[in-house]
Amino acid sequence: MLSPLRFGVLGVADIAVRRTLPALATIPGEAALVAVASRVLPRAVELADEHGVRAYGSYAALLADPAVDAVYLPLPAGLHGPWIERCLLAGKHVLAEKPLAVDHATTVRLLRLAAGRSLVLAENMTFPFHSQHAAVSRLVAQGRIGELCSLHASFCVPPRPDGDIRYQAALGGGSLLDQGVYPVRAALLHLGSGLRVDSAALRHDPVRDVDLGGTARLRGPGGVEARLEFGMDGEYRCHYELTGTRGSIRVERAFTTPPEMTPQVWLQSGSGASHALELGADDQFARCLSAFVAQVRTGVAPGGDSRHQAALADDIRSASYLTSGSSL
Ligand SMILES: NC(=O)c1ccc[n+]([C@@H]2O[C@H](COP(=O)([O-])OP(=O)(O)OC[C@H]3O[C@@H](n4cnc5c(N)ncnc54)[C@H](OP(=O)(O)O)[C@@H]3O)[C@@H](O)[C@H]2O)c1
Incomplete structure (x- = not known):
């Protein structure tokens, strides 16, 4: 052993x-x-x-x-x-x-x-290591929401304490790199890697010289669309929703599900009412660590998702027009 x-x-x-x-x-x-x-x-x-x-x-x-x-x-x-x-x-x-x-x-x-x-x-x-997302992918693959049309994902947190690393430009601060990468990753997880950035906007804090949040609209093969939002200047929002031609799936607390928490996933399929799925709790941090150990043991480390995520973050930044965010 x-x-x-x-x-x-x-x-x-x-x-x-x-x-x-x-x-x-x-x-x-x-x-x-x-x-x-x-x-x-x-x-x-x-x-x-x-x-x-x-x-x-x-x-x-x-x-x-x-x-x-x-x-x-x-x-x-x-x-x-x-x-x-x-x-x-x-x-x-x-x-x-x-x-x-x-x-x-x-x-x-x-x-x-x-x-x-x-x-x-x-x-x-x-978060992709939490088993709830594989359950969502299975429902999509089974056609339970019909043809997948769009994903809407949000990760926004309330303002951080003054002096937080996320407010420091010299330390790579800003919401795109801190919160924004989660909705980007959700889009990659469910819509695949063929996404292109259509438009984006960042709320820029002129005093701290970091972005406090933003939005992005991405498009994938066949016209599938992703609408992403992120921020560290408002209320807590942490969910995504997949919409298809005959239903939708919504995942609450999608990116930060604590290990003891029962997943909050709702399916609305065909003419049926929306209902919560019965899914087990999972520890996404432990699963991610286990996957890393397995990669070390096998020598197989794909890295593709990190590359695609970084490329999309670059594209969101360069496609963005800047609006002025508030500064303390
Ligand atoms: N995967 C996730 O779910 C998740 C969640 C939250 C955060 N994160 C990521 O984890 C990282 C840390 O976030 P955090 O919230 O844990 O931050 P944090 O509490 O501020 O910790 C950052 C640590 O970096 C070290 N450090 C080295 N140089 C520093 C400098 N010039 N200024 C400040 N700290 C410096 C400090 O450790 P010492 O002083 O002990 O050397 C500090 O404790 C970030 O990249 C963040 O995006 C990931």
């Missing part, structure tokens, strides 16, 4: 503490946390002590640890690319937070660097 893949974490990030490390602890046969690094040693020590693992006061020190096979990288978006590169050059597999990099060219370059070194680089885009 293979021993668990040994993970180190770069940065005591909220998402690591709240979601990824608890999920990692649920798959002990597959993966184990062995080290934590922070720019501030006491912060690393506090988290490392909770898990009974080694602490480092710099990211470079963790990368020099030969007992670390793979790095989980939950840094601000603008630091993903540079630190992914350093991890790969140090011979580590990398599971990086979304997005892998701030643009398509860097994403492609990093995936090639990983492949050239026989290392796995994967994006911790977890």
